[in-house]
């Protein structure tokens with residue numbers, strides 16, 4: 005432990021040298037110094053079970069030796085070149101992605117982050133259609149670059165007031181007071197109106213198959229199929245942002261598979277590298293032809309990231325992680341639903357599928373719901389469980405553990421959450 009400076013000193017440096025906007029969930033944020041599969045450790049050796057996985061990133065577990073051994077071997081063999089030369093890991097990875105991607109998605113362009121993958125997907129859609137506009141869903145999140153922030157609906161992530169104006173937002177297929185079917189109809193009617201009015205100016209619609217930061221929003225089963233039919237009528241492409249949902253998390257390799265819909269372009273990041281930066285956008289032979297000007301990324305497809313991603317895909321296949329996520333997700337969701345029944349004044353909704361689940365907390369006001377969420381997160385962290393939060397009102401507990409989590413971890417976490425909620429339930433004052 006002497007190797008590490010204390011958490012208060014790390015916090016002080018952070019406050020002194022990071023941009024002041026840098027935020028974290030906790031009043032008392034732990035300093036994490038080590039990770040091993042579903043566990044992380046602070047500088048004092050305290051163990052935390054990770055139910056957030058760095059927002060769906062570490063799907064195969066922290067520092068999983070089956071993956072890091074191949075990252076290290078590649079680091080020692082050949083670290084970086086440019087795409088001017090031939091290297092095998094990147095082409096092998098593109099081939100493997102073609103195998104796991106649905107439909108005719110055969111071409112992959114490698115970049116380094118989710119934002120960059122979506123930026124590339126949006127550019128590709130413009131080049132392919134010759135049109136400028138985009139349609140996006142309210143409360144979606146697609147990135148921090150200018151164009152990806154322009155299609156981001158969540159107000160808290162729209163920092164720039166000079167965003168691209170050629171973006172139309174339609175209601176998301178989830179409304180607090182409506183059934184999923186009614187909310188889907190409302191959203192589809194709005195989409196149809198936009199397409200009638202200006203479909204010929206729209207290049208693509210970008211969607212998350214399940215909205216992550218929007219609060220684990222999973223539409224009615226038929227919604228995206230109907231979206232695709234409408235878009236095709238107007239020659240508008242569908243971009244599936246699978247950055248948070250991809251690679252097994254929701255119980256399928258890609259979440260669009262739940263709806264039987266194949267998008268024209270799919271963007272991927274996060275879990276593909278299990279913590280090493282690697283991202284990509286994939287499309288069909290035909291659409292790929294439209295990216296007909298020189299385009300290259302310095303680090304996109306570098307051997308270290310590509311070798312890591314290959315190890316990740318092997319591990320997901322060998323350990324059958326999508327199936328595992330589906331099974332364990334059912335157990336976790338059943339547990340959350342049971343807690344909702346026991347604490348109906350605290351948990352208003354449980355949403356999501358596989359190991360991408362959310363529990364929305366309620367309060368007398370939006371502020372109080374957000375404060376309650378923070379208290380629950382803080383208490384869970386003190387008890388050794390890291391959980392995420394998201395949602396428009398920042399009042400949704402987010403459960404996105406590594407897919408290698410065990411039943412015992414889930415049961416243990418649910419037990420502790422039960423006692424934390426019981427404390428809150430009997431606390432005087434507004435919930």
Ligand code: PMP
Nearest residue numbers: 117118119145146147216247248
């Ligand atoms: N799309 C989705 C659905 C995301 O969840 C995120 C990140 N939370 C992004 C895009 C942006 O990815 P990155 O931070 O790697 O740029």
